[in-house]
Amino acid sequence: MTHTPAVVVLSGTHLDTLLPQFARYSGEYAVIPTSTPLAAKQLISTMVADGIPIALLVVDHPIAGVETEHVLAALRQLVPTARRMAVSHWDHFRQGAAEMRTPVATGAIDAFMLMPRGKRDEEFHVAVGELLNDWNATVATPEVETIQIITPEKDALTRELLDYLGRVGMPTGVHTPDSETGERVLARLGEDEPRWPVVATHDGQVAAVRSVRDVATRLYGRPDEIELDQVADVAVVGAGPAGLAAAVYASSEGLRTVVLESEAIGGQAGTSSMIRNYLGFPRGISGMRLAQRARLQAIRFGTQFYTGWPAVELVPGRDGEPHRVVTEGGDVRARTVVIATGVEYRRLGIEPLEELVGRGVHYGAAMAASREMDGRDVVVVGGGNSAGQAAVHLARFARSVAVVVRRDDLSSTMSAYLIKELDANPRITVYGRAQVVDGGGEDRLEWLEFEHRDKEHRTRLEVGGLFLLIGADPHCDWLPAELARDERGFVLTGRQVPQERWDDELPPAPLATSVPGVFAAGDIRAGSMKRVASATGEGASVVSLVHGYLDDRRR
Template identity: 40%
Template sequence: MPARPVLLTVDDDRAVSRAVARDLRRHYGDRYRIVRAESGRDALAVLRELTARGEAAALLLADHRMPGMTGVEFLEQAMDLAPTAKRVLLTAYADTDAAIRAINDVDLDHYLLKPWDPPEELLYPVLDELLEAWSRTARAPFEGITLLGHQWSAETQQLKEFLARNQVPYRHLQGEDAAGIRTAADLADDATLPALLFPEGTVLRRPTLQQVAQQVGLATTAGSPFYDVVVVGGGPAGLGAAVYAASEGLRTLLVERTATGGQAGQSSRIENYLGFPLGVSGSELAQRARDQAVRFGVELLTAAEVVQIAPKGDGRALLFADGSQVAAHAVVLATGVSWRLLPADGAADLTGRGVYYGAVAHEAADCAGEEVFVVGAANSAGQAALHFARFASKVVVLCRGTDIRQSMSEYLVARIEADPLIEVRTCTQVRAVEGADHLERLVLADSRTGATEVVPASRLFVFIGASPPTEWLGEAFLRDDRGFLRTGPALLDEAGRPPRDWPLTRAPYHLECSVPGVFVAGDVRAESVKRVASAVGEGAMAVTLVHRYLEAN
């Protein structure tokens, strides 16, 4: 039997220490092992022993005022030993300022005031939420999928991203670590890689994402031929639309090509989203929204791609890449945007082999001790730089403009300027990326003088704006000159008239595109606000307009 995860409590006051342990044991003793220490140094020794035995620490609960080592100092040193454990500071009201400072200093997850009676109201609800979040990403004794493939393979990178974003536990082995498994699974030939080995013995050689999705139990084909509404895209806008549609009684299908969350799901930390004062990772926010959608009865398809939307009676038919199709009364397009490709020589050849678009959590861990380059100056680039700085030896942000404040929120700018591991180079562009089988060098150019410089590099993460994936839609879907879908008032001419081919006597609703019954929400819509909160709001608004459309038809 694998060992139960540990909840470690640290307090120099024996009476308080026993009281905390008693309350924790009463509520969590059947699922977790409760361990207590009476000093920060003793607690660090306990953590070292747990780590050496391969046991997981799920929660660290430390009193702030302790002699020799404060609770904040303990939590800071514990980050190296138990980086995934949730960190909670137990403090008196007079020390709340220190607790608030610790939110940034040690990534504190929460602070609790003494006394915490009654624990049913003041202790357990907070810890329940933290432990639920920890359990979704915890990698206790490994029982998941084994990925075999070269680190600098674009196919390996694609599989790693798919598994990570869909919360599927896996480990990546290569070189000597993978030799015995490759022999046993008859994967000695490199042409069979990347490959996935499942616990029950199944081996998938160079699988498609759809094959992987089917093997791990994700639905890839629709369970019904008809729905009230089909939502295309599983980012914040699509998830928002799906949740509101299903909660209001509409039979809803959500279709996503890779994983729910969209670009926001790749964000290491979103700190300005309403209701999350300590911030929330994009993957956690996406998982919460996905769980909520499932609870309301939304049917989710993963690794499924819609390639055409066509009229079908009073509704719309959606054709999938595999040849199947479904019909619906209404459609919500929430396909989001794709990262704009880096216009540098060699970038296309090295994509997935040192050049990456966006960033997910598993990449940060792989960057330990390395120098990382981030291209971009918007919030996504800032969030990534701060996240990579927790692992890399140095992070260099390459900004084309003269000041990152032109496009980045001030709270991110302040933290970047205060981080000694992050260097910001303004007026700098990537002219070329070079390397044999993976990225080895960058050619940087000063946009003011034109002077170039060659620097060694192994990882480059690109965040340089977005382009809408709307090329698959027909000519009936009107777009602006950048490809974003026009809706509502943006479809009307100067006299307030709808497009010439508009078949109805009424004007298009606010989020309705040039095809009646097809609504657009989030980043893919022309003139939308590119923020997570506004995307969720547009998803909810689209459902209101779907109801209005259905009632009128």
């Protein structure tokens, strides 16, 4: 039996104002009022015991005789997956904003808003909509399934598909062959003994798949679908923040733009559960939503996207010929190329754990695996912002989250707002000067062994999940030798390029490489900041250099 998700509204004096505002959600959510913290606690405890999902907690601040922050903390313990919103009457809003500053900064509250003073306060409802949208994307079971996966069990490929489809914003359901949905899909397939998993896409196609690429091709096509006699003005390799920004600005300025992405649109940033320090999003935005909005924006201007096709070679153009980006699904010819492939998480290199990838061990945030961590003890290895965001998100589901770093602490690698959020979350503990050295399990991850550098001893713990977000290695094996890179493999641009490769003793432009007409932006570029905003800025900035190069070619 499925229950309607609930919105719980706690207010001692303003229910008559708040309930009419939340009436617009009553068609899809059960809007439940309560007037005291004790009543709210008892109500929510009963709802949790009955299996009723709670999407949003709304608390009227201030609460007489009680700290609002403490009330929300207690309710978070009961239902950690619910989004939390504090509202304040206009008579108290200015003082309330100062009082709620710390709870908002530490993640105890997802949003603090002025109580609506009348009808159609759409700024208020935008905030409510964002919180409900985020809950539905990360917690709720999809009501409408764009993709349906039929399989007897969630094997490694099924988990890879779920992770990919979650990152591209496709609501997906997994069904067993003997379920009503499974039988209906398999009847359309018409095979007695199909290979698993079987995937049904929104366009009515049903087929067994062997890889994520099979699904990506059905959704986005193949690069060889581009007409052979057409030459793009810009080929962007990589659809992370830098590549997406380059695509939006290039195509909006009339340049024929093609984007190739080896995995899911959004890159590493697309796996972030919530980016809170990106300009213009005061309540934060998930990496997936930011990436999909940018993709739709670029498509609106004419960009063509192809995912699941990594570039395997770049052949520089000679004597005025276009460059050629080679993939296993066809070549893309372009007058200019923007390299925006970002970086990959470094492999841990512990064989027993590598064998459990997809079965409790995950590289990256693996958002689709978060729900499976319910009630488990989880370890996140990494000290960057992506690791911090993953820990905060996992703490909504896991019993405990341990963040393990080799440094003394997180101060030199993670943004201060995230460190505060980790410190304030009772489910999260940070362990410095430690590293994972072993682990294993029968069919999935069951235990890990840690080495503590300061105490010179090892500890073995039972855990249910390991999320690895360590280091940053460039993937540049496909680039030609004449394109200059540093000793770690990052692409050199501008004055970083060795002087013997300068043209007429002048260095290349700031984002230009040693190969004319080839540019680099984002994390793949040597010396980049490794932040979403800086990558986006570089992606936008590179377009003016592309224009300059094309203008010179025309002249």
